[in-house]
Amino acid sequence: MTDDIATAFDHPEARASAAGGLPDRLSLRDFVVSADIGAFQEERGATQRLRFNIVVEIAPLPAGLDDDVDRILSYDRLIEAVEAELAGSRLNLLETLAEGVAARILAEPQARRVFLRIEKLDRGPFALGVEIVRDAAALPIAGAGAPCPVVVYLAPEVAETIDLSALLDRYGSGPDPLILALGLPPGTHPETRPATRPDVVTEEARRRIALLAIEQRAWALAARDARLKVVATRTELDWALRHGRAAVWAPSKIVLDTPGAPLDKAADGWALALWLAELLGARRVVAHGTVTIPAGSRVPVERA
Template identity: 55%
Template sequence: MTTDEIRAAFAHPALRAEMTLPGTAPLDRISLRDHVREVEIGAFQQERGRTQRLRFDIVVEVLREGPVDDDVDRILSYDRLTEAIDAELASERVNLLETLAERIADRILLEPQAARAFLRIEKLDRGPGALGVEIVRLKGGTGRGAELVAPAPQPRVVFLGAGMLDHAALPAMLDRLIAGDAPAVICLAAPDLPRPRSPAALAQRRIDLLAIEQAAWVLAGRDRRCLVVNSRTELDWAMRRRQLCVWAPSKMVLDAVDGPKASDGLSLAVWFAETMGALELCLIGTDDRVQAVVPVRRASMETPL
């Protein structure tokens, strides 16, 4: 790996193409530029007990399996780059930029789509210019592995039956979910209102799913703390930030290879809780019997969650 090749990673795409791995077609890239953080780092005594600005530039070559089709779950999200930085900065204090760069690259290359990572980290406060390191790493090149994989967040899934969005205790219940010990995802029943009927099963399935999504947008419109989410990528991002989520089921259900057979809100909530490895499924506003591989608890709008 030449210095020119490392520098080309951050250059114009035409120059980058000249530095493609031998024998391979040019790969797509995603990048993070001019990301500045205040960090305590350094081997010298004068760098201890104080922070200094670091600037991060990251380029990742990514593998594609078929067209993206404007689907966020088929790409490597930019958030995974900033999360890799955050995770390593929170792990422990290090002396060397080289160490930090290695660890961030290791973490990024655990992503399935990541093929090669280029990192530049610069200290902005150590002299009249920027002092830094540049590295490039290939997937599987360092040996650090499973211990870096952050476990997926385990949510508390709360199912609200029909009519629960008009319950007077709804705001207080949302307060408790936000203050709870786990990220919360709300699943909803379809509104108890007439909806179109279709003789085509797939068309009716979409109609039923859209009815639930209408309820999700009603809840989000009433309380701005609720974020409507429809993809695994956005769910993961939101749960890691303890954002209160409301599930819009169409995308995950229709994309699933072995998805749920029924389209009623409760059946979908059970499938979703099992798919996400939920801590528990809390049922509010329904007396229907439920079987699930995750713990199921009946609750009310007034009881702790």
């Protein structure tokens, strides 16, 4: 495999002299984009340059090509794979980004194997990166997506007193998985936490404090019934949906990492619940407590 990697990224002259017949390949060299990526706090909210080098081994070109671009795997598809993966949720790891880009490329009918190198160019006077090799023949067979859930929102005034066992029995008996979403408890507006001067608390701090306050409620609620699982990432959420586990949403990571999330409404648990329902294509949203049902929601909304 090491020799394969060296050959893949080597100059075509070296590749041509290699022993044995090598498959045709398509390449994208030194493609540089800027992205918000990284696991460290200092990397959040600031773009940095990423350099992509991609080599794709492809099936033999079809007979009678007739100079028709629609019959081949084009260079544009490689660029689109990178751009589409970066346009999704914010990522912490280059490894995750590489896996996603490789999977998109190998979904193309002509692609057989992909060699991918991604480097960060702005973390120092050097390049930091990862290299992966993925084979289309080794990909797992794609299964069905996560089922459409029912999102149940518990307004602050009912979350503490609701009969949780009865609620889970009611919604858990249906065919659709259940996600519980919560709002801020009364008297815990972001401006009052932490105990410091309000004029020095930044907007980002207010958002994070509000989201963390909702997460505290999620953990407290889950502790009341063993059937509940707190979910903080999209992976955890999809797992819970596929396995029929009733979930309580801890919103910080998904809200902060998803482009287009309503960050200006981080203190509004009802707005976040509606956004999550639309993001997941929920079957419906059920509101327990006092809420204002918006007009034009893409997901059916009903009061309990």
